[in-house]
Amino acid sequence: MEERVAIFADVQNIYYTTRHRYQKHFNYSAFWRQAVADKQLVAAFAYATDRGDARQQGFQQILKNIGFTIKLKPYIQRSDGSAKGDWDVGITLDVLDCARQVDRVILLSGDGDFDLLLLKIRQEYGVKTDVYGIDGLTAPSLIRAADRFVPIAHGLLM
Numbered sequence: 001m002e003e004r005v006a007i008f009a010d011v012q013n014i015y016y017t018t019r020h021r022y023q024k025h026f027n028y029s030a031f032w033r034q035a036v037a038d039k040q041l042v043a044a045f046a047y048a049t050d051r052g053d054a055r056q057q058g059f060q061q062i063l064k065n066i067g068f069t070i071k072l073k074p075y076i077q078r079s080d081g082s083a084k085g086d087w088d089v090g091i092t093l094d095v096l097d098c099a100r101q102v103d104r105v106i107l108l109s110g111d112g113d114f115d116l117l118l119l120k121i122r123q124e125y126g127v128k129t130d131v132y133g134i135d136g137l138t139a140p141s142l143i144r145a146a147d148r149f150v151p152i153a154h155g156l157l158m
Helices: 013-024 028-036 056-066 086-102 112-125 140-145
Strands: 002-011 038-048 067-076 104-108 128-133 146-153
Touching: 002 086, 013 038, 013 128, 028 038, 028 056, 038 056, 038 086, 056 067, 056 104, 067 086, 067 104, 067 140, 086 104, 104 112, 112 128, 112 140, 128 140
Parallel strands: 002 038, 002 104, 038 067, 104 128, 128 146
Antiparallel strands: none
């Protein structure tokens, strides 16, 4: 029986950490081939902010063509210059919704806020977890909480 998997991609986190470490982009197509090989895909979500620009919409269309369901939040520029577009609660809710239907959750993020989520779904539902993140920029607590940490490196870059 094929392992049932669900994928959750924190697009902003992966974009900024990959750019910071490698000055390159994450290759979602290569990731997809690796993540779903010999597995039954139950769900795949990509969480992003919506600035409404054509380049970003083109990227979102690429993600859709790969197989992701895109979830968008409006991009909010604060008066102090910082920006908001945090998907932590939305990702958490979707992971909890899917946890009963899958054998493995694959999370693309380095955000340590997800460590408790991974521990909870393992304990309550027996779900295995993979985290894809940038080595050195992924929270150590998230790496410890995962069953498997996959460092994003050359084969997953473009």
